[in-house]
Amino acid sequence: GGGSDAPASDVAGTAISGDTIKIGVFEPTTGENGGGGMQEVLGIRYANTIVPTVDINGTTYNIELVEVDNQSDKTAAVTAAQSLISSGVVGVLGSYGSGVSIAAGQTFAEAGVPAIGCSCTNPQVTAGNDFYFRTCFLDPFQGTVMASYAAEEMGYKTAAIVSQNGDDYSTGIAAYFKQAFEQLGGTIVADETYQTNESDFNAILTTVKQSEAECVFIPCSIATATLILPQAKANGLQAHILGSDTWENESIVIAAGDAAEGVVFSTFFDENDESTPMAKDFVNGFKAYLNEDAQRITLNGGTDGVAAVSALGYDGYMTMVTALASLDGTEGDLTSVNLRDALAAVNYDGVTGNITFSETGDANKDAAYLKKVEDGKFVFVKKQIDETK
Amino acid sequence: MTSTAFLQYCLTGISIGGIYALIAIGYTMVYGILRLINFAHGDIFMMAAYFMIFAMVDFALPWYVSIVIVLAATVLLGVVIEKVAYKPLRNSPRMSIMISAIGVSYLLQNLATYLFSALPKGYPKIDFLMKTITIGGISTSVVTFITPILTLVFVFVLLQLINHTKIGMAMRAVSKDFETSQLMGIKINRVISFTFVIGCFLAGVGSILYFTPRPSVYPLVGSLPGLKCFIAAVFGGIGSIPGAMLGGFVIGLSETFIKAAGYSEFSDVFTFILLIVVLLFKPTGLFGEKITEKV
Amino acid sequence: MSDKKTILSVKDITMQFGGVVAVNNLTLKVREGEIVSLIGPNGAGKTTAFNVITGVYAPTNGEVKFHGNTIISNFPKGKMDKLYAGENKGKYKKTLEPTPDKITKLGIARTFQNIRLFKELTVLENVLIAKHMRMKANIFADTFRLNHKEEQKMREDSLELLRILDLYDVKDEIASSLPYGKQRHLEIARALATEPTLLLLDEPAAGLNPQETDELTDFIKDIRDKFHLTIFMIEHHMNLVMDISDWIYVIDFGKQIANGTPVEIQNNQHVIDAYLGVADDE
Amino acid sequence: MMSNILEIKNLVVSYGGIEAVKGIDITVPEGQIVTLIGANGAGKSTTLKSISGLVKPKQASILYHGQEIVGKTPDYIVSQGITLVPEGRRVFPNLTVLENLKIGAYLRKDSLKEDLDYIYSLFPRLKEREWQMAGTLSGGEQQMLAVGRALMSKPKVIMMDEPSLGLAPLVVKDIFKIIQTINEQGITVLLIEQNANMALKVAHKAYVIETGTITMEGTGAELLANEEIKQAYLGKTK
Amino acid sequence: MTEQKKHKLSILFSVIAIVVLAIALVGVNKFTAPTYMLRTVLQLGSIYALVAVSMNLLNGFTGLFSLGQAGFMALGAYTFAIFTIPVNQRAGVYYLYGVADWLANIELPIVAALIVAGIICAIMAAIIGAPVLRLKSDYFAIATLGFAEIVRIIVGSSPMNRVTNGSLGLKLIPKFPNFYFPFIVVVICIFIVWLLINSSYGRAFKAIREDEIAAEAMGINLAKHKRMSFIISSFFAGIGGALMAMYMGAITSTTFNITLTYNILLIVVIGGMGSLTGSIISSFLVIAAREWWLRFLDQPFFIAGVQIPLFKSGFRMVVFSIILMIVVLFFRKGIMGTKEFSWNFILKRMGKKEKTPVGGEGNE
Numbered sequence A: 001g002g003g004s005d006a007p008a009s010d011v012a013g014t015a016i017s018g019d020t021i022k023i024g025v026f027e028p029t030t031g032e033n034g035g036g037g038m039q040e041v042l043g044i045r046y047a048n049t050i051v052p053t054v055d056i057n058g059t060t061y062n063i064e065l066v067e068v069d070n071q072s073d074k075t076a077a078v079t080a081a082q083s084l085i086s087s088g089v090v091g092v093l094g095s096y097g098s099g100v101s102i103a104a105g106q107t108f109a110e111a112g113v114p115a116i117g118c119s120c121t122n123p124q125v126t127a128g129n130d131f132y133f134r135t136c137f138l139d140p141f142q143g144t145v146m147a148s149y150a151a152e153e154m155g156y157k158t159a160a161i162v163s164q165n166g167d168d169y170s171t172g173i174a175a176y177f178k179q180a181f182e183q184l185g186g187t188i189v190a191d192e193t194y195q196t197n198e199s200d201f202n203a204i205l206t207t208v209k210q211s212e213a214e215c216v217f218i219p220c221s222i223a224t225a226t227l228i229l230p231q232a233k234a235n236g237l238q239a240h241i242l243g244s245d246t247w248e249n250e251s252i253v254i255a256a257g258d259a260a261e262g263v264v265f266s267t268f269f270d271e272n273d274e275s276t277p278m279a280k281d282f283v284n285g286f287k288a289y290l291n292e293d294a295q296r297i298t299l300n301g302g303t304d305g306v307a308a309v310s311a312l313g314y315d316g317y318m319t320m321v322t323a324l325a326s327l328d329g330t331e332g333d334l335t336s337v338n339l340r341d342a343l344a345a346v347n348y349d350g351v352t353g354n355i356t357f358s359e360t361g362d363a364n365k366d367a368a369y370l371k372k373v374e375d376g377k378f379v380f381v382k383k384q385i386d387e388t389k
Numbered sequence B: 001m002t003s004t005a006f007l008q009y010c011l012t013g014i015s016i017g018g019i020y021a022l023i024a025i026g027y028t029m030v031y032g033i034l035r036l037i038n039f040a041h042g043d044i045f046m047m048a049a050y051f052m053i054f055a056m057v058d059f060a061l062p063w064y065v066s067i068v069i070v071l072a073a074t075v076l077l078g079v080v081i082e083k084v085a086y087k088p089l090r091n092s093p094r095m096s097i098m099i100s101a102i103g104v105s106y107l108l109q110n111l112a113t114y115l116f117s118a119l120p121k122g123y124p125k126i127d128f129l130m131k132t133i134t135i136g137g138i139s140t141s142v143v144t145f146i147t148p149i150l151t152l153v154f155v156f157v158l159l160q161l162i163n164h165t166k167i168g169m170a171m172r173a174v175s176k177d178f179e180t181s182q183l184m185g186i187k188i189n190r191v192i193s194f195t196f197v198i199g200c201f202l203a204g205v206g207s208i209l210y211f212t213p214r215p216s217v218y219p220l221v222g223s224l225p226g227l228k229c230f231i232a233a234v235f236g237g238i239g240s241i242p243g244a245m246l247g248g249f250v251i252g253l254s255e256t257f258i259k260a261a262g263y264s265e266f267s268d269v270f271t272f273i274l275l276i277v278v279l280l281f282k283p284t285g286l287f288g289e290k291i292t293e294k295v
Numbered sequence C: 001m002s003d004k005k006t007i008l009s010v011k012d013i014t015m016q017f018g019g020v021v022a023v024n025n026l027t028l029k030v031r032e033g034e035i036v037s038l039i040g041p042n043g044a045g046k047t048t049a050f051n052v053i054t055g056v057y058a059p060t061n062g063e064v065k066f067h068g069n070t071i072i073s074n075f076p077k078g079k080m081d082k083l084y085a086g087e088n089k090g091k092y093k094k095t096l097e098p099t100p101d102k103i104t105k106l107g108i109a110r111t112f113q114n115i116r117l118f119k120e121l122t123v124l125e126n127v128l129i130a131k132h133m134r135m136k137a138n139i140f141a142d143t144f145r146l147n148h149k150e151e152q153k154m155r156e157d158s159l160e161l162l163r164i165l166d167l168y169d170v171k172d173e174i175a176s177s178l179p180y181g182k183q184r185h186l187e188i189a190r191a192l193a194t195e196p197t198l199l200l201l202d203e204p205a206a207g208l209n210p211q212e213t214d215e216l217t218d219f220i221k222d223i224r225d226k227f228h229l230t231i232f233m234i235e236h237h238m239n240l241v242m243d244i245s246d247w248i249y250v251i252d253f254g255k256q257i258a259n260g261t262p263v264e265i266q267n268n269q270h271v272i273d274a275y276l277g278v279a280d281d282e
Numbered sequence D: 001m002m003s004n005i006l007e008i009k010n011l012v013v014s015y016g017g018i019e020a021v022k023g024i025d026i027t028v029p030e031g032q033i034v035t036l037i038g039a040n041g042a043g044k045s046t047t048l049k050s051i052s053g054l055v056k057p058k059q060a061s062i063l064y065h066g067q068e069i070v071g072k073t074p075d076y077i078v079s080q081g082i083t084l085v086p087e088g089r090r091v092f093p094n095l096t097v098l099e100n101l102k103i104g105a106y107l108r109k110d111s112l113k114e115d116l117d118y119i120y121s122l123f124p125r126l127k128e129r130e131w132q133m134a135g136t137l138s139g140g141e142q143q144m145l146a147v148g149r150a151l152m153s154k155p156k157v158i159m160m161d162e163p164s165l166g167l168a169p170l171v172v173k174d175i176f177k178i179i180q181t182i183n184e185q186g187i188t189v190l191l192i193e194q195n196a197n198m199a200l201k202v203a204h205k206a207y208v209i210e211t212g213t214i215t216m217e218g219t220g221a222e223l224l225a226n227e228e229i230k231q232a233y234l235g236k237t238k
Numbered sequence E: 001m002t003e004q005k006k007h008k009l010s011i012l013f014s015v016i017a018i019v020v021l022a023i024a025l026v027g028v029n030k031f032t033a034p035t036y037m038l039r040t041v042l043q044l045g046s047i048y049a050l051v052a053v054s055m056n057l058l059n060g061f062t063g064l065f066s067l068g069q070a071g072f073m074a075l076g077a078y079t080f081a082i083f084t085i086p087v088n089q090r091a092g093v094y095y096l097y098g099v100a101d102w103l104a105n106i107e108l109p110i111v112a113a114l115i116v117a118g119i120i121c122a123i124m125a126a127i128i129g130a131p132v133l134r135l136k137s138d139y140f141a142i143a144t145l146g147f148a149e150i151v152r153i154i155v156g157s158s159p160m161n162r163v164t165n166g167s168l169g170l171k172l173i174p175k176f177p178n179f180y181f182p183f184i185v186v187v188i189c190i191f192i193v194w195l196l197i198n199s200s201y202g203r204a205f206k207a208i209r210e211d212e213i214a215a216e217a218m219g220i221n222l223a224k225h226k227r228m229s230f231i232i233s234s235f236f237a238g239i240g241g242a243l244m245a246m247y248m249g250a251i252t253s254t255t256f257n258i259t260l261t262y263n264i265l266l267i268v269v270i271g272g273m274g275s276l277t278g279s280i281i282s283s284f285l286v287i288a289a290r291e292w293w294l295r296f297l298d299q300p301f302f303i304a305g306v307q308i309p310l311f312k313s314g315f316r317m318v319v320f321s322i323i324l325m326i327v328v329l330f331f332r333k334g335i336m337g338t339k340e341f342s343w344n345f346i347l348k349r350m351g352k353k354e355k356t357p358v359g360g361e362g363n364e
C-alpha cells in the first residue's frame, strides 16, 4: 500500500515453520454482517475438512485455521487483523463486507501477508494493495449487470435506489447501478438512503411508490433485505425489487416468505450450473457437512441451503491451498511474501468458476448469475457475461 | 403529494410514532426513578422478539398464549436485569450504573448473536393483527391502526396510576430520595421492580406491534429504535410520560415526512436538529419538570 | 442614624414566583462597616432577598445599588406584567440582570443557608477556587505555568486566610469530612477569599449549639474588623443577632415591618407578635 | 417502674474504618422524652440512623419492645412504629406539601382527614402552601413539613434530629410545645437538639455524647443544672 | 520542609518512572517482532487513553456529561485524512466521485495536519458550545450525542462526496511514521491536560463539577469556563480522532458511531471519573482485554482433545460484557476513583523509616 513505510517489495513477511501452516480467517461473526460472515466461515471450515493438509515440495503440512471476529466494525477490524498477524498466519481469507477489508488491508500489506477477499466486491479492497486478492467479481460489474438487466432485459425506463448511508458496499454498487442505468437511457426517479441498523422502511418505500419507479434496486445487508421485503409488500409497492449479491441467502426467503417472490438479484454462483460439475459435488458435500451438526444449521440460518458466500469461502480456501502447493523451496524460505507471488500466478478451477488474478489482484471473472425467487426457491435466470473483459 | 399519499405518510408516522412512544415510556419511567439511562432497553425490546419466535415457531403455541408468554418473559427479563446489574449499584455513582447498563446492552446483543446467530430470523405471523382494513381510500393493517390507539390507552392508564395512586406517589418519592422513602415505610426495591415491570411490559407490547409488520429479527435490531426512543423521551422531557408519548409521535411523524420530502439521507439529521432546537427553547424538553434548585 | 456611607441600597425589590410573592417592595440600606441583620418568620423572604442581591434570581421589579452604582434593576415583563402585585411598576425602566459571578466580582460575597461547599475537594482547594476570579493570567499562561508568581501568591494568601480562620490544620482534608461547625467556617473563609467589601451570611449559626454560637459571635466581629467588611446577615438565633447587630431589619411576607437598633426591635410589639414571641422567663 | 420501649446496647458504628459511635448504651422508657445532646460530629445523628435501620451498625443490640431490630430494613422498622425526622429536612421536593404529608402516612390504611387537619392547625403555614412543591419552600417551612410528615405516620416512637434547626424563635417554641403535646398523647420521643436549653427543659431523661461515647446521663433538670454542661453546651446565659 | 521534600521526591520518582517506561517502550520496539500483538495494543491503547482523557476533562472534571466524543473524533479523523492522503493517490481514493478542486493539490505534513484537525474541532466546539452548553446534565448529553450523529451522517452523505468521499470513506491515510509517534503525541497531549487540570483554571472546572451555584457565587463565569473546557476537550478529541485515522489507515463515517462514544465512556468510568491516571490505565486494560487477552475465547478450545462447548465465535464479547459489569460492581467509583496515582503511599513508608535516624527533620 502506498503511503506506508513498508513498500510491498521489501517487507519480510511471515515464514512457515514447523509442520503446520496457519491460515487466518478474517470474518465478521458478530455485528451487522455477522450472519453472512458466519456462512462464509462455514464454507472455509468445510473446505478445511476436505483438504486439511498441503504438500509442498514433498513435505506434508497441516493447515490450521485461525479464526478471528472483526465484529463488522472497522476499528475492531484493524486489531483483529493485527491479532491474526501476530499469531503467525501466512495467508488470510476474508472478509465478508468490503469496509472491514479495506480497513485491514494495509495491516496485511505491511506485514507482508497476502489476503484473499472471498466475497467483498468493492474495488477499493484491492486497489493499491499488492497483498489483497479476491475471488469474486466487482461492484462496477455487478452494478452494470443489474442495470442492464433492468433496462435491456426488462425494458424499465425508471428506477429507484435504496442504499445505506456510510456503507461503502451498498453505496458503491448503488452508484455504479445509477451510472449504468442512466447510460442505458433510464432515469433514477428516487435515490433514498437509510441509517445502519434501520428497521423501519415504510416512509422510504412510500416515497419509492410515489415516484412510480418501475423497479427498485436495493443493495443491502441480509438483515435489511428481510425487513424491507415484507414492508414493501404491506405497502403495496408495485415496483420490481432488484437485489445485490448479498441477497442470495435462504434466510431471506425464510424470513420474508412470499414477500420475496419475484425478486431478482445477481450472484457469484449457481449450484445448478451444469458447466461446472465441481459445483454439484460441493453443494452435496456442503449440505452433508451442515447436516452433521445442528449447530452448523443454526449458524447457517436454520437451513441447509448453500449461500453463495459459502461457495466463495470454499474457493478462497482452495485457491490459497493451490498457491501454497505451488510454492517451491524448503522450510525457511517458505514465506508469506512468496505466497503472495504464488497467488498472483495461481490458476484454480473453483466451484464459482475459474480463478486467476489480474494485475490489481481481482479474479478475472467475467460472469455473474442472475437469479429470481420463485415459489420460495432461487431460480436461475441468466448468466451475464462482462463484455468489457 | 397526493392526498392518499399524505394520509399514508400520516398513518406510517403515527404508527411508528406510537411504538416509539411505548418504548420511550419505558426509558422515561426507569430514568424517572433511578436517574438511569437504561441503555439496555432497546435490547430488551429485541429479546422480546426472540421470545415470540420461540413461543410461536419453536413451540408452536397459538398467538394468544404466545403473547402472554412473551410479555411475561420480557417483564421477567427486565426485573432480573434490574436485580443483577442495577440493584447492587444502588448507592454507587450514577455513571457506574450507566456503564452497567451499557454492559447489559452489549451482553444481550452478543448473547443473542452467540445463541441465535447473527442471521435474521422471521417473526411469526399473528393473523388478526395483519388483517387489512380500508379506511377512506387507504388500506392498512390492523396493527398499524391499533398501535396509536393502544399507546394512548396505556398512557392514560399510566398517568392515572402515577398521579392518583399510592404506588404512583411512592414512585415519585423514591425517584428523589431512597433513604427518606424508606423512612416512610416504602419498600423501595419493590417500587423499582414495579417500574421495570411496567417499562418492560410496554417494551414487550411495543415489540409485538413493531415486528408484526417488520417480521425480521436479528441481534442488533433493537439498537436504532432504542436510540430513537431515548431521544423521544428526552424530547418530551425525560421523566414525563405524556412527554415521552408526544416525543415518540413527533419523532415518528417528523422522520416520516422528512423521508417523504426526499431527504431520507438526512432524516436523522433533521430529527436531531429538531431535538436540539427544542431543547434550546425548552431546556428540559417539552414537558420536563424544571429543575428548580432552591438556593 | 450615623453619617456612614451607604454601601448597599435595595429599592422596591419585588420577587415573585408565579403567584407567590416572596419579596414585596422591599427597601433597605446597609451602611459601610456595620453589621446589619435581616430577621423575620420562616418563609418571610429573607433568603430570597439575598438571592436577588447576589444575582441568583433576577427580581421582578426594583433596583439594587452597590457603592452608589446601580448593579441590578428590573421591571415586570411578559407574563409577570399581569401577575405583578407591587406598586412600583413603572419606576425602574432599566433591565440589568447580572449573573452571580459578576456580582461577586464587584465585591459582594455570600454563604448559603444550606452549606454548599465543594464537597469532594480539599479545604485549601475550596479557598483557592474563590481566588481564581481575581487571577489575571489567561488559561494558556496558567496551564503552562507562565504565571508562576501569581499562583504562588494565591497560594500564600489562601494559606494565610486559613491560618486566620483556624483552618490551617485541616487544609488538606476533604471539605465534606469536616464537622459541621468547621464547614460553616470554611464557607466564610471561602467567601472572604473573593476579597469582598460586603459579606452576606445566611443563617451562619444554624446547626451550631449555643456555645458554638457564642464563639461565632466573636468570630464575625473579628473578621469584620480584620477585613474591613460590612456584614449583612440572616439569623434566627436572637442572642447572636441582638449581640452584634448595629441595625436590624425585620420582614414578614416579603415586606419590611420594622427596622432599628437591637433594643428598639426587641421592644417592638409588632415584631414580638410576628416573630420573637414573648421573652422567656429566665 | 416504667418499661423501656427502646434499649440500645453497645452500639458501634464505623464509616469506612473510622468509628463514629464507639459502643454506647441508651434506654428509652415508654412514654418519655429522651434527648441526646453533644457537639457537632459527636455521633448523635448516626445513633438515630442506626435505630431506624439506615445505617448498619458494626455491632449492637437494639431492642424495641424487647424485639431485636438490628439488621431489619428501614421500612420494616417504620412499620413497627418508629419514625425519624431526618437531619436536614429531606422533604420530597417534587411532591406537593399535601402529598408529602400523605406519603408520611404511607403505611396507614385509615382515613387521614383528621390528622391532616391536626397538622395544619399546628402549622397554618403548611395549609397555605398545600399545593406548592415542597422543594420551593423556605428552609423553615420545609422543617415544619418534615415534622408534620413524621407525625402523619402515627408513630409509637418519634425520633427527631434537630427539629428546630432554622426555625424562627416563635416556631421553635411551638415545636417544643408540640413535642410535649404529642408526648402527652403517649408517643415516646427521642430528640436531638443543638438548642440544649430547651431540650433539657422538656426532657425526662438526657444523654450527653462526646466523640462517640456517652459521657453523662441523668434527668433533664439534673443536666441543666450541671456546671460542665452549662460551660460546654449552654453558652452564655442571657 | 517535609512538604517540599516530598514534592521534590515525587517529581524525581515521576521522572524515573517516565524514563523506565520510555526504556520499556524502546525495549518493546527492539525486541519484539513487528507483528507482536502487544505493540498494537499499546498503540491503540494510547489513542484511547488520549480520547478518554479528553472526555474525562469534560465529564469527570467539569461535570459536563457529554456524549459527543465520537463526533469530534470523526471531524478530527476526516480533517486529518483529507489533508494527508498523498496527492498523487487521491484520484484512486476518490475513484467514484472525484475529488473537489480546492482539495486536489493540498497536502499537509502529518504534524501540521494533526494540529489542524484539533483546531477544526475546537472551532466547531466553540460554535455549538455557545447554545448547547446552556443545557444541563442529561439534556446536554443528548444534545452532544445528537451533534455527533449529525456530524457522522453529514460526513458520510452524498453532498460531501467530493470532499469526504461520502459513504465510501477514505483510505491510504498515512500510517504512523514510526513506532513511537503515537506515544509521543499522546504523552504531550495528556501532559498538557494534566497541567491544565492542576492549574487554577482546572480547579475552577472542578468547582463547577462540585456545585455550579457555589462556583458562580465564587465569581466563576460558568458559561466561559464550560466553553473553555468543551473547546479544549474537543481539541484533543480531534487529535485523538486523527491518530485513530492514522492507526486504521482507512476510515468511513460508520467508524465513529455512538458505540465508539459508549466505549470511551466505559473506559473513563472504569478508570474513575475525575482521574487522568485512571483513564490511562483503564484504556490499556480495556483494549488489551478485549482485543488481546480474551481473543482465545472465540476459538474452539480443547482440553485433552475434548472440545469445551462454550468456546466459539462470539463468546469473547459475551465474556467481555460480563467482566465489564463485574468490574463496575467491584470498583464502584472506578479503578482510581477521583484520585490520581501518586507516590504518597511509597513516600509515607519511606518517611517512616527515615524518621528514626533523621529525627529532627519532621519537627517544625
Ligand SMILES: Nc1ncnc2c1ncn2[C@@H]1O[C@H](COP(=O)(O)OP(=O)(O)OP(=O)(O)O)[C@@H](O)[C@H]1O
Residues within 6 Å of the ligand: B292, B294, C017, C020, C021, C022, C040, C041, C042, C043, C044, C045, C046, C047, C048, C049, C113, D136, D137, D138, D139, D140, D141, D166
Ligand atoms: N423557587 C421558588 N418557587 C416558588 N416559591 C418560592 C421559591 N423560592 C422561594 N419561594 C417561596 O418564597 C417564600 C420565601 O422564601 P425564603 O427562602 O426567602 O424564606 P426565608 O425568609 O429565607 O425563610 P427561612 O427563614 O425559613 O429560611 C417562601 O414562602 C417560599 O415558599
Ligand SMILES: Nc1ncnc2c1ncn2[C@@H]1O[C@H](COP(=O)(O)OP(=O)(O)OP(=O)(O)O)[C@@H](O)[C@H]1O
Residues within 6 Å of the ligand: C177, C178, C179, C180, C181, D015, D016, D020, D038, D039, D040, D041, D042, D043, D044, D045, D046, D047, D087
Ligand atoms: N456517611 C458518612 N461517611 C463518613 N463519615 C460520616 C458519615 N456520616 C457521618 N460521618 C462522621 O461520623 C461522625 C458522627 O457524625 P454524626 O452525623 O452522627 O454527628 P452528629 O452528632 O449528628 O453531629 P451534628 O451535630 O453535626 O449533626 C462525624 O465525625 C462525621 O464526620
Ligand SMILES: [Mg+2]
Residues within 6 Å of the ligand: C046, C047, C048, C113, D138, D139, D140
Ligand atoms: Mg432562608
Ligand SMILES: [Mg+2]
Residues within 6 Å of the ligand: D044, D045, D046, D087, D161
Ligand atoms: Mg447530626
